[in-house]
Amino acid sequence: MIFPVSGRKVPILGKFTEKKMHRYRTHTCGELRKEHVDQTVKVSGWINSVRDHGGVIFIDLRDHYGLTQVVIDPSRPFYKGIEHWRVETTICFTGNVVARVPETVNPKLATGDIEIVADEMEILGESNVIPFLVAKDEECNETLRLQYRFLDLRRQSLHSNLILRSNVIARMRELMVANGFMEMQTPILTSSSPEGARDYLVPSRVHPGHFYALPQAPQQFKQLLMTSGFDRYFQIAPCFRDEDARADRSPGEFYQLDMEMAFATQDDVFEVNEDVLHKLFTEFSDKKVDDLPFVRVPFLEAMDKYGTDKPDLRNPLILQDCSEIFRDCGFKAFAGVVASGGVVKTIAAKGCADRSRKFFDDMIVFAQSVGAKGLGYLRWIDGEVQSPIAKFLSEDEIARLKELGQVGDGDVMFFIADKARTATEIGAAVRNELGVRLELIADDVFRFCWIVDFPMYELDDEGKVEFSHNPFSMPQGGMDDLLNKDPLDILAYQYDIVCNGVELSSGAVRNHSPELMVKAFEIAGYDKSVVEAKFPALYRAFQYGAPPHAGIAPGVDRIVMLLANEPNIREVIAFPMNQKAQDLLMGAPGQVEHKQLRELHLEIKLPKKVEQEMGEQA
């Protein structure tokens, strides 16, 4: 579309240049300028707006490329030819391009120097009264938008988001090819993967009782391509996962810039991705992008300082541990937590001591809403420490806190006391909330970081050792670590790339050794037969000379979402599903004919509740 969107560079539009007299158009609605004056032209598009002066009628005609004003004089035969000049009707005009007199030039339009005086008119497709305004990007009921997605997509905001998406993907391909990658396709109908999210299943007609699964990612295929000697693979890969929606997670399907590199180290993967991401974010946004190389933060440090493995580095606040200072203090609530093995985390926030009582009360309410028992704080005002808990603390304890937080007059320290894991989670949430409420988060920058050195294993709820990420990752110390280290201390060559607190992707150096694979699974409680049964292709392929390889798969939708400055991923997807994974336009998922079920050897057994409801309807 023609309109610049603030905070984003104007997308580059494709060129349409048809100059011969054509059935529908000689020019687009974004194309005509002063140099076209006196030419006879034909344009087609949608009626964006109508200004009927009783005599002369002005119509703004809109297409993909822009807006052009068409003038209809009362003397024209078609002046009264149609009953309504209804917006969103598609229509074709033939006429002369004339220069507008200086007073009537419209500087807001690229075509504002000229207008077309219509000689002929043809209605191409009449529009009913539209359910919401297309010409105006105002908030609108989400259900309605999804039901009339074809109209929603005509609107400036969505339309330009999808142009941006197309341009970003085109550039991705260029950059990947320039980095020596080749694009390949992998199957959509494949086998169910044993771990990960829930699969979408497709029943087989030929093999009763057997199912295909849609790939959650082309993970195993790309590793197989590495063993097949393709050196650098990429794909704009559709991924299907049956998981519940979030603002940054569309249900059902999404796209990854999937890539894998043979004979590659972690640093090789970082180098390629830094090149691609830095160029994409620099070229498609006006925001400042971190210089290369991006910061690398070990997982444990990230958890320690930010309480999360996807920190928003725009937020300058950090968590600090101050358990020892409170261990023997007079504030029994905190001392008690430390005595029972918990921790006290603090966040030092500068310059907010003069905030209102309501600010601090609201922060406590927020902390409680994310599971905190409370939120302590100390305020330094006019050389005094003010706080409900100050009277329980000695001067020495307060001095040590002041030293830890590097705070002084006008500053505040917040405290969260809980079991380590809970305090970390709450700390992360409080850190974010403080960042927002204190307006510490710059909105004109993209801050990237790599999170590295993820643990290979973690304990599940029942205290059993399990893979903490994917089982294909290479343990950092190889067989030596697997044999000799406490599993929970083993690190993996596993990494995430994070931008402004959004996890763009996980990746890893893969475990390409059958022996290491068997041992790694053994530690997680699976014997060799499980590896053979669950990953037959990879396990077999790795017996025949597998190259060391590594990869990653940044989320395309999330990248575009960040570039488009959209808070919701639906705004960068042409036909998204709603939160309940329904396509309201196409009516998916839907019921199918009995014949289809019979062919697939399927019978439907509904949950009791659904069965009752359907009975009531019938």
Add this chain to the structure above:
RNA sequence: GGGGGUGUAGCUCAAUUGGUUAGAGCACCAGCCUGUCACGCUGGGGGUUGCGAGUUCGAGUCUCGUCACUCUCGCCA
């Protein structure tokens, strides 16, 4: 499955402490208007306040249930 928010005209929203016939802008319909560009002016139609109960003399407003949308926890190798 759990928690929060929202639900009033086709759309976006308003409606004081529970109190008259639920209003406005846009859209729609009719009329007027020859230089507007979100044209303007006059008039009109359009509402089971998501749905169902309850409290009350009286409910858009309070309570409970339910449905829808959304954010979120769980889930997401």
